Amino acid sequence: MQPSPYTPGEVARAVPGRAIQLAEIDERLSVLADLGRLVGRIRVDHAPRGFGKTSLLREYQRRAEARGLLSVWVTAGEEAGLVAQICTALASATETSGDRARASVGRLESVELTLGVPGLAQVSGTRSVGPRVEPRGARAFEAAIRDKTDGVGGVVVLIDEIQAADEVGLRTLVYAWQHLQAEGADVPAAVFAAGLPSAPERIAAVVTFSERIAYRPLGTLGREAEEIAVVGPARALGVRWTEEAVELALSIAQGYPYAVQLIADAAWTAAGRPDPGHVVDVRAVERGRSVMQADLEALFRARWAGCTAFERRLLGAMADLGAGPVARATLAQAMHATPNSLSAPRARLIDKGLIQPADRGLLQFTMPGFAEFVRGNGGE
Ligand SMILES: Nc1ncnc2c1ncn2[C@@H]1O[C@H](COP(=O)(O)OP(=O)(O)OP(=O)(O)O)[C@@H](O)[C@H]1O
Ligand SMILES: [Mg+2]
Structure with missing residues (x-):
């Protein structure tokens, strides 16, 4: 008996079918790490729930860290506001990233005095102003980013659920990036974000220069990617899927990443959590389908309610x-x-x-x- 290698409802361990996105990110990371330059456009991958946004963003983070870059992760939507979340994450990343960043800690502290939690509470509390008005915290935030890139190879800020970010936070981020684009081409920093399909509209409503943001819709998985997602994890455990079983699983999942994991996981269980040398056959997928159906129906009912x-x-x-x-x-x-x-x-x-x-x-x-x-x- 081997536990299931599939990840329904969890961050995927690998992201087959996302080669285009990863190639683009690798190229951006080169700009950052090899040339020491700013990644001028904020990138936003957007898709409905369950399409693999968080998993993809985590893969971006792994790649950034593999290049020795400092990365911070925030899930937007917290009370503190987006900018405070990013600053807090940057501060604690510096504390834990050891000697190479120690030199910049002092400077960060001074930025935090002007921008830190009390300052930010003030920024976040600013009443809503028109999209053309620059938030007061934008320059301070820009300075914080500049400061953090000192003494490290570069900084990558990852923002999940960006559609949930507060208005002032979004505007502060975009304005700060606008300044960096104009005057800070040599600041090695990047922002990669993910959000629901409403993210572009939501951001466009609060900033006027959203053409400075690279929006990338994330689609369903292609056939081969789906096949890799089903067959690959099993193969790593010495287990084979029959062709017929794969066919049926793919026809059930229809390229929806969450469903791929659900059906593969259910089939694995129905096959008795096979040992190396065993197979997942079409009967296991059929039995798995009825179990998965119950899971899906529960999800559907909750959404319907x-x-x-x-x-x-x-x-x-x-x-x-x-x-x-x-x-x-x-x-x-x-x-x-x-x-x-x-x-x-x-x-x-x-x-x-x-x-x-x-x-x-x-x-x-x-x-x-x-x-x-x-x-x-x-x-x-
Ligand atoms: N490229 C992929 N191939 C196969 N499965 C994937 C892939 N990407 C993600 N998954 C799986 O799909 C499901 C949804 O992934 P994830 O949580 O990353 O999506 P999401 O778009 O962030 O969803 P939500 O909007 O609910 O946060 C998970 O079960 C995950 O393991
Ligand atoms: Mg997610």
Whole structure:
């Protein structure tokens, strides 16, 4: 018996299918580590829930650290505000990163006196101003970043759930980066972020120069990547999946990373947590599917319970139109509504990760099986 190597609901140990993203990050990290330059654009990878954003960001972090860069991780949305979170993380990273950074501690402390928690509380408390107005803390934050890069090879700031960041924090970050782009090309620092599909809109609402931000939608997994995600971890434990079993698992998961992990994990358990030399066959996947279905249904029910009556109507109308992508106009027609009146609930449902924009302005369900769930139980 060997424990499952799959990671449903946990950060993935490897991120197959993300070669393009990783190549771009490697190139950016070279700019930083080899040339000692600023990565001028803030990068934001965005996708609905369960697409692998956190896992990807963790992989960026591993790569940054492998190059000897100082990295800090924050999950936006805490009370303290984004900038305070970043500064706190930077301060504790310096404390733990040993001698090479010790030289900069003194300077950091002086920055923290002006910018530290009391100062930041003040910045965060600033009442909302128009997007064209620079927050008072932007220069101080810029100075803090400059300071932190002194004596280390470079600093990488990773921000997860960026759509949840406070308005002043976002604006402070973007303004500080704007200054660095203009005057600090030799500051080796980078910001890589991840968030829901609403992140670009949310950021655009609080800063005017969002063209300085590189938005990258993160898609479903391609066939080969999915296959690697299923077969690879088993192979490392000396276990083989039959071709038929892989086929069935892929048809169930449909490229949705969370579902890939769920079905592979359920099949592993159904196969009796195989020892080296054993196989996962199609019967194990079939048995696993019913177990996984229960997990998925629980997730669907929870998401459904979190929807308003109107959102449910919208989901119902979409499900009635089939599991594939639907045009907004078709949807509006089916609901006897105007496309405009649907835009707010549509945005909320995208944020909840239930639906997502597809090519050419179409809308589609995010999770495989959700359309069937809505058709089957949704009306109840
Ligand atoms: N490239 C990948 N291949 C296979 N599985 C993956 C991949 N990336 C992530 N996963 C798996 O998908 C699931 C979701 O991953 P993760 O938590 O990183 O997504 P997320 O987009 O951050 O989700 P959320 O929006 O809920 O925070 C996890 O079970 C993880 O192990
Ligand atoms: Mg996440």
